[in-house]
Amino acid sequence: MQPLASIPSPSQGVWHLGPLPIRAYAIMIILGIVVAVWLGERRWAAKGGTPGVIVDVAVWAVPFGLVGGRLYHVITDYQRYFGDDGDPVRALKIWEGGLGIWGAVLLGAVGAVIGCRRRGISVLALGDAVAPGIALGQAIGRWGNYWNQELYGRPLDAFWALEIDRDQRPRLSGDGLAPLDPKYADVATYHPAFLYESLWCVGVTILVIWADRRYGLTHGRAFALYVAAYTVGRFWIEALRIDDAHHFLGMRLNDWTSIVVFLGAVAYLYLARGKTGVENVGQVPADGPSGTAAGPEPEKAEKDQDDEGGQEGEEAGKDEAEQEPFEKPDPDETETERPEAQQAGAGAGEPEATEPEPKAALPEPEPEPESAQPEPGGPGESETGAAVGTEDEDAAPEGTAGSRTGDDEGDDAPGASGGAGKGEPVKDGK
Structure with a gap:
């Protein structure tokens, strides 16, 4: 049977560069992985994750996934090997x-868990980020089956039918050396199952991206949606295949696997429908977007400014206190009279007058006298009663009474001049 139009199969799927074979199947797989990582990185960055995480996790997930995929194929088709x-x-x-x-x-999930644990991030959040990329990577990788002329379905007479070479048509057993199946030996075109699955995976990619933007799928729900949607397509595509496979209760083993995985994905979507917590997508870099280090917290910076301002004010207050006695002298005092009058009073036997210390050094000021005027005949008279009111105090005899006590700055001039003019004894200010 040969239709009027069909999709031709490639004449070869391997090229040799000297001793090095370049296989189209491997190129499609690698290209699918690259696209999956690229899309996953973009979605991870949109979640606020650190760039480069998807690549680091892929170093673990991809080798594990390739080994797991091959083991599954060998185990389910063990009779071939x-x-x-x-x-x-x-x-x-x-x-x-x-x-x-x-x-x-x-x-691959086991490898992803190892990579996520090493980076300290949530494997569910990472699964949501890479889910559309995995589906898109599968869509690209399925074209490797086209180059190998495999993954086709029942015979088809249509313009989109896929041509299969005679030596690649179904055989009586899975062994490549077994004779061709007589039912298909003369049939040239078949359902392009690889193309169906590729297009279906593109649709799954679009579905997951749309649903994630529309409903904000987190905590593994985007990945579960990918799994559920993929298994639906895999179920009906698997039913088209005619290659040798294990059957159970009239269906291929992969069909039963699709049913079980689909139910598990739907159950998870239902159980995780209310999860809205914050996901762990890694540590935020200390540097800002421009590469500069982040500044201190506003409250801390404000507190530091207040502390600096308080220290500056305290130091300024100390300087003013030290300078105040020298910047503001008492206007009642003269530059020369006070020390000499104190010496004269000390010689008369009265209490020795001391020079007032700066205000900053005194523990507390002494009380002022009630009256600066002398009282006649009162206690505290000087021994001689001689006049000491002359302006030149150097001429006064040592036996005369001192004119001031030095206890109070306000008793200097008035008390001494008043008593000397009248010839009356001077009252001690104490």
């Missing part, structure tokens, strides 16, 4: 195709 006519060495030939998505997701 460990059967009566199997070749165990072929299990290592990953370039020939054969990666099971369920094993890749399972072990």
Whole structure:
């Protein structure tokens, strides 16, 4: 059967650069991984995560995923490698195709958990960020099946049918050396199952991105939506395939796996419907967006300014207190009379007058006398009663009474001049 129009298959899927083979299947897988990491980085940055985290986690997740995908394929199709006519060495030939998505997701998740623990971030938040990228990466990777002429469905007579070379058509067993299945030996075109799944994965990518923006899917719900949507498409695409596979209760094993995984994803979406807490997406860099270090907190900066201002004010107050006695002398005092009068009073046997100390050095001021005027005949008279009212106090005899006590600055001039003019004894100010 040969339709009028169809999708041609490539004539070859490997090229040699000297001894180095370049395989289209590997190129598609690598390109899908790169696109998945790129989209995941963009979505992770939109969540507020540190750039470069997706790449670091991919270092763990990708190798685990490749090993898991190959193990799943080998285990589910073990007769190809460990059967009566199997070749165990072929299990290592990953370039020939054969990666099971369920094993890749399972072990890839284990690698992602290890990477997330090393970076101290939430694996659920990371899963939400990379979910659309994984679907888009699958869409690209499925084109590797096109280059290997695998992953096709039942015969199809339509313009979008895929041409399959005779040696790549279904065989009686999974062994590549087994004879062709007589039902398909003369059939040239089939359902392009790889193309269906590729387009379906593109639709899943768009769905997850839209739903995440519309409903704010967090805490693993975006990843669960991806899994649920993918399994729906994988179920009906798997039903189109005619290659050799294990069956259980009339359905292929991958169909049953799709049902179980779909129910698990839907159950998680229901149980996590109310989760709204903050997700751990890593530490925020100490530097701001411009690369400069972040400044101190406003409250702390304000407190520091207040402390500096208080210290400056306290120092200024101390300076004023030290300078005040010298900047503001008593106007009643003269430059020369006070020390000489104190010496004269000390010689008359009266209490020795002391020079007033600066205000800052006195513990407390002494009380002022009630009256600056002398009282005649009162106690505290001088021994001689001689006049001491002359302006030149150097001429006064030592036996005369001192004119001032030095106890109060306000008793200097009035008390001495008044008593000397009248010839009356001077009253001590104490």
